Amino acid sequence: MVKRPADPANGSAPAARQVPMRDFSRSLPMSLLRAREAVMRQFRPSLREHGLTEQQWRILRALAAIEAVEVTELARTAFLLGPSLSRILRDLEARHLVERKTAKADQRRSMVSISKEGVKLMASVAPTSEAIYAEITRRFGARKLAELQDMLGALEQSLAELGGAEEASSEE
Amino acid sequence: MVKRPADPANGSAPAARQVPMRDFSRSLPMSLLRAREAVMRQFRPSLREHGLTEQQWRILRALAAIEAVEVTELARTAFLLGPSLSRILRDLEARHLVERKTAKADQRRSMVSISKEGVKLMASVAPTSEAIYAEITRRFGARKLAELQDMLGALEQSLAELGGAEEASSEE
DNA sequence: GGGAGATACTTAACATGTTAAGTGAATGCG
DNA sequence: CGCATTCACTTAACATGTTAAGTATCTCCC
Numbered sequence: 156m157v158k159r160p161a162d163p164a165n166g167s168a169p170a171a172r173q174v175p176m177r178d179f180s181r182s183l184p185m186s187l188l189r190a191r192e193a194v195m196r197q198f199r200p201s202l203r204e205h206g207l208t209e210q211q212w213r214i215l216r217a218l219a220a221i222e223a224v225e226v227t228e229l230a231r232t233a234f235l236l237g238p239s240l241s242r243i244l245r246d247l248e249a250r251h252l253v254e255r256k257t258a259k260a261d262q263r264r265s266m267v268s269i270s271k272e273g274v275k276l277m278a279s280v281a282p283t284s285e286a287i288y289a290e291i292t293r294r295f296g297a298r299k300l301a302e303l304q305d306m307l308g309a310l311e312q313s314l315a316e317l318g319g320a321e322e323a324s325s326e327e
Numbered sequence: 328m329v330k331r332p333a334d335p336a337n338g339s340a341p342a343a344r345q346v347p348m349r350d351f352s353r354s355l356p357m358s359l360l361r362a363r364e365a366v367m368r369q370f371r372p373s374l375r376e377h378g379l380t381e382q383q384w385r386i387l388r389a390l391a392a393i394e395a396v397e398v399t400e401l402a403r404t405a406f407l408l409g410p411s412l413s414r415i416l417r418d419l420e421a422r423h424l425v426e427r428k429t430a431k432a433d434q435r436r437s438m439v440s441i442s443k444e445g446v447k448l449m450a451s452v453a454p455t456s457e458a459i460y461a462e463i464t465r466r467f468g469a470r471k472l473a474e475l476q477d478m479l480g481a482l483e484q485s486l487a488e489l490g491g492a493e494e495a496s497s498e499e
Numbered sequence: 500g501g502g503a504g505a506t507a508c509t510t511a512a513c514a515t516g517t518t519a520a521g522t523g524a525a526t527g528c529g
Numbered sequence: 530c531g532c533a534t535t536c537a538c539t540t541a542a543c544a545t546g547t548t549a550a551g552t553a554t555c556t557c558c559c
C-alpha cells in the first residue's frame with residue numbers, strides 16, 4: 156500500500172511522452188474489452204463449476220437450438236474460428252457432450268449435434284446462468300441494456316461494409 | 328453455395344430444442360464480442376505489418392504516456408493478466424522495444440519503460456492507427472460513439488460492485 | 500532480529516485466438 | 530473422363546487468456 160512517488164530520477168531518462176494519441180484507456184477496443192470482461196467475470200465461476208469454458212458453453216448453447224449443423228455454420232453461430240472449433244469439438248465429443256457424423260451427401264461435411272448428456276449438462280447450468288443474466292439486466296436496466304445492444308449491432312453494421320483486411324501495400 | 332436443406336432424417340433424432348434460453352446470438356457477451364471483433368478487424372492488418380500484436384500495441388501505448396511503471400500497474404493499464412504481460416515484456420525487451428530495471432528501493436519491483444526504438448515504432452504505426460480510428464468514428468458517428476462509450480463505462484460500473492467470483496458453494 | 504505472512508512478479512499447464520498449411524472430397528470444365 | 534480448383538474441415542505453430550504454483554523480497558510484530 157506504500158504508494159511510492161514514481162522516482163523519475165531513477166537513472167537515465169526514458170524516451171516517453173513523445174507520441175501524442177487519444178487517451179488509451181478510452182479507446183473503443185479497450186472499452187469493449189473491459190465491458191465484456193466485466194460481464195464474463197460474472198459467468199465464468201458458474202461455468203467453471205460445471206467444467207465448462209466460455210467457448211464450450213457457447214457451442215452447447217448454439218447446438219441446443221437446432222437438430223444438427225455443419226461445422227462451418229456452427230463456427231459462424233458460436234463466433235469461433237475454425238481451428239478453435241475443431242479442437243473444442245474434439246474434446247466435447249470425447250466427453251460425449253456432442254455427437255458428430257459425416258453427412259451422407261457430402262463426405263467432407265460433418266453434422267454436429269448436442270447429445271443427451273449435453274442437454275442434461277445445459278439444464279444444470281442454465282438456471283444459474285439465467286439468474287446471473289437477470290441480475291445484470293436488473294443492475295444495468297433492461298431498457299439501457301436493449302439500447303446498448305442496438306448500438307453494438309449498429310457499430311457492427313457500420314464496420315461490416317468496411318471489410319477489414321484489404322489495405323496492405325508495402326510487404327509481400 | 329448450394330444451401331443444403333438440413334436433412335433432419337439423417338439417422339437418429341438428436342436431443343435438441345429442450346432447454347429454452349434467450350436467443351444466444353443476442354446475449355450481451357456475444358454482442359460485445361462481435362462488436363469488438365468488428366473493430367479490431369480494422370486494426371489488426373496494420374499492426375501486423377509492423378510486427379505487433381494487439382496486446383503488444385496496448386503495452387506500448389500504455390508506456391508511451393509515462394516515464395516508467397511497475398509491472399502490476401502496467402497490467403492494470405493495459406488490461407492484461409500478469410502472466411500474459413510477463414511473457415510479452417520478455418519478448419518486447421528482447422526486441423529492444425521496452426526497457427526494464429529493478430527498482431532500487433524494492434528489489435521485487437521492476438520499472439518498465441518504452442525505449443527509443445519503441446517510440447520510433449509507435450511513431451510509424453500511430454498515423455495509420457489514428458486514421459482507422461477516425462474512419463470508424465466517421466462511419467458510426469462521433470456522438471453515437473461517445474454515447475456508446477458512456478454506456479459501456481456505466482455497464483462496467485454496474486458490475487464492478489458485484490465483484491465476480493464469490494458464489495461457489497458445493498466444491499472446495 | 501527472526502520467522503510468519505504479504506507482495507511482486509515469474510513459471511507452468513492447459514485452453515483458445517490467429518494465421519498458414521495440409522488433407523481428402525466435391526466440382527467444373529475442356 | 531481427367532485434372533485443376535474449390536470446399537470443408539483439420540493440423541500446426543505461435544501468441545495470449547486463465548488459473549494455480551513457485552520464487553525471491555519485504556513487512557510486521559513478537
